[in-house]
Amino acid sequence: MATRRTFLKLAGLKLAGAAGLAAPSLASAQGAGRVVVVGGGFGGATAARTLKQLDAKLNVTLVEPNPIYTACPFSNSVLANLREMSQQQFRYDGIKAAGVTVAETSVTAIDASARTATLADGTQLSWDRLVLSPGIDFDWGAIPGYDEAAAQKMPHAWKAGAQTVLLRQQLQDMRDGGLVVMSSPPNPYRCPPGPYERASLIAYWLSIWKPKSKLLLLDSKDAFSKQRLFQDGWAQLYPGTIEWVPLSKGGKVTSVDPATLTLTTEFGSHKADVANVIPPQKAGAIAAKAGVADRTGWCPVEPVAFESTLQRGIHVLGDAAIMGAMPKSAFAANAQAKVCAAAIVELLAGRAPPQPLLINTCYSLLAADYGISIAGVYRPDKGLLADVPGAGGVSPLGAVGGLRGQEALYASSWFRTITAETFG
Amino acid sequence: MGRLLLPVLVLAFLSGGPAQAADGPPGGPPGASSCTGCHAPMKVTDSVIPRIAGRKAADIVTFMREYRSGAWPSSVMGRIAKGFSDPEIDAIAAWFAVQPE
Numbered sequence: 148m149a150t151r152r153t154f155l156k157l158a159g160l161k162l163a164g165a166a167g168l169a170a171p172s173l174a175s176a177q178g179a180g181r182v183v184v185v186g187g188g189f190g191g192a193t194a195a196r197t198l199k200q201l202d203a204k205l206n207v208t209l210v211e212p213n214p215i216y217t218a219c220p221f222s223n224s225v226l227a228n229l230r231e232m233s234q235q236q237f238r239y240d241g242i243k244a245a246g247v248t249v250a251e252t253s254v255t256a257i258d259a260s261a262r263t264a265t266l267a268d269g270t271q272l273s274w275d276r277l278v279l280s281p282g283i284d285f286d287w288g289a290i291p292g293y294d295e296a297a298a299q300k301m302p303h304a305w306k307a308g309a310q311t312v313l314l315r316q317q318l319q320d321m322r323d324g325g326l327v328v329m330s331s332p333p334n335p336y337r338c339p340p341g342p343y344e345r346a347s348l349i350a351y352w353l354s355i356w357k358p359k360s361k362l363l364l365l366d367s368k369d370a371f372s373k374q375r376l377f378q379d380g381w382a383q384l385y386p387g388t389i390e391w392v393p394l395s396k397g398g399k400v401t402s403v404d405p406a407t408l409t410l411t412t413e414f415g416s417h418k419a420d421v422a423n424v425i426p427p428q429k430a431g432a433i434a435a436k437a438g439v440a441d442r443t444g445w446c447p448v449e450p451v452a453f454e455s456t457l458q459r460g461i462h463v464l465g466d467a468a469i470m471g472a473m474p475k476s477a478f479a480a481n482a483q484a485k486v487c488a489a490a491i492v493e494l495l496a497g498r499a500p501p502q503p504l505l506i507n508t509c510y511s512l513l514a515a516d517y518g519i520s521i522a523g524v525y526r527p528d529k530g531l532l533a534d535v536p537g538a539g540g541v542s543p544l545g546a547v548g549g550l551r552g553q554e555a556l557y558a559s560s561w562f563r564t565i566t567a568e569t570f571g
Numbered sequence: 572m573g574r575l576l577l578p579v580l581v582l583a584f585l586s587g588g589p590a591q592a593a594d595g596p597p598g599g600p601p602g603a604s605s606c607t608g609c610h611a612p613m614k615v616t617d618s619v620i621p622r623i624a625g626r627k628a629a630d631i632v633t634f635m636r637e638y639r640s641g642a643w644p645s646s647v648m649g650r651i652a653k654g655f656s657d658p659e660i661d662a663i664a665a666w667f668a669v670q671p672e
């Protein structure tokens with residue numbers, strides 16, 4: 148055995164410089180393939196599973212505190228009673244079956260130089276590569292008056308689960324003729340078209356059950372994703388129901404009062420019957436603890452393997468990372484995770500990973516049978532993921548011939564597909 | 572290079588590792604792993620997005636080029652295909668063609 152190990156090591160040294168054909172197996176033979184994945188969402192769960200698929204000999208541990216993952220995509224449809232909460236929930240059985248060790252706990256500390264991750268119970272895991280996909284945390288305090296307690300009165304529902312159920316309940320309890328007020332955050336944030344899909348689907352639900360009600364959408368921006376498509380759809384489907392107030396017209400919420408459900412902007416105050424405050428965001432808290440978040444609160448990465456530019460050996464995926472032109476979406480997190488997993492297999496083998504190409508597509512529903520999409524194709528350019536020129540874009544304006552209905556069907560097909568690929 | 576050949580072969584034999592290294596980069600050629608977000612390798616019930624795993628490479632190439640030029644109408648594929656060159660499409664099509672149908 149000693150002889151064989153020595154032989155493998157020697158061969159490995161020689162192979163490192165010459166694109167050796169069997170090098171990935173070499174890494175596994177040496178046992179140098181311990182990967183810890185932090186966070187079992189679209190990024191982390193996909194990364195863990197793909198790593199095992201690409202190299203069954205890797206030792207992959209996924210750390211995630213929740214036994215059941217609640218997916219955000221399509222959670223706006225739950226608000227509109229178009230879906231059950233149970234359809235948003237996924238277990239980790241498929242990930243375990245793929246050979247991943249799942250640790251049902253949190254990572255509390257990461258030491259990049261010692262290459263360890265500390266779990267909530269104090270256990271230390273050693274790693275050769277660490278993948279961080281912790282999603283977002285809220286910048287509590289960015290809006291005076293909006294803290295975790297306030298979120299029980301004015302739900303954000305931007306992490307799906309109890310908050311989604313709370314907001315749905317508040318809508319159902321509201322009187323007909325009530326005012327729903329939403330607050331949309333400044334860029335960057337999780338799911339750029341998400342607030343506008345939510346406004347659409349709440350309006351859809353109101354139009355059926357509380358037709359005298361209105362929705363006021365206060366925005367910290369002057370422009371938003373798929374704006375023309377949304378605004379055309381609102382005018383056609385829900386005339387007079389949704390009023391969008393951009394930044395320049397006083398849309399930015401400067402404080403809230405949860406006791407009276409009041410949202411204050413630079414231009415005045417709005418008293419809501421139901422208030423949905425989507426606060427400013429940053430990378431999940433563990434990112435800052437690991438030293439991979441910069442002053443913006445997000446994590447800079449290189450565009451090939453998504454390795455942190457601040458700490459070697461740590462890869463950051465999904466919402467937490469600064470991915471250049473690629474938006475923060477479940478589609479993107481899943482696509483990045485597959486690229487990252489393949490790159491890690493190469494890196495562990497001592498080879499440079501290839502230049503990737505990635506796609507993102509975000510579907511949004513404006514009604515049960517009315518879907519629109521935005522797509523993009525991305526490649527590394529000057530240290531960032533950049534749009535491939537000429538590709539991507541949004542669904543055509545003024546579309547006829549059932550295209551919106553078709554895209555609504557493709558949207559739900561996409562959700563079934565990506566959750567099957569991610570969770571098995 | 573000639574001196575390295577022997578260890579390479581021996582290693583491949585000893586480890587019995589995954590074969591992907593011989594077939595190209597792990598996880599497929601650039602872009603392929605993003606296609607599977609909509610065209611999954613496994614069968615997905617209730618998805619109306621067409622399956623392409625195991626399809627003839629030439630058919631996938633034809634579809635992609637026609638989506639790209641606009642000759643074949645689509646909801647989203649035209650916007651996606653415009654991001655891929657001929658060689659990139661050829662590599663992705665060849666990869667999907669050998670995935671289990």
Ligand SMILES: Cc1cc2nc3c(=O)[nH]c(=O)nc-3n(C[C@H](O)[C@H](O)[C@H](O)COP(=O)(O)OP(=O)(O)OC[C@H]3O[C@@H](n4cnc5c(N)ncnc54)[C@H](O)[C@@H]3O)c2cc1C
Pocket residue numbers: 185186187188189190191210211212213216218219220221222223252253254255280281282283304305306307337338341431432433464465466467475476477478479480508509510511
């Ligand atoms: C209303 C809404 C609608 C959306 N619609 C769409 C859509 O239609 N299409 C789309 O593509 N995207 C959509 N998104 C965006 C999508 O949900 C996110 O982009 C996606 O979840 C990002 O994946 P992630 O892996 O980065 O983070 P997450 O999916 O949030 O996963 C992070 C995981 O990390 C875990 N974690 C955090 N810290 C730790 C720690 N210290 N230790 C261990 N585990 C930890 C968390 O428990 C969580 O499970 C939507 C989002 C919202 C809010």
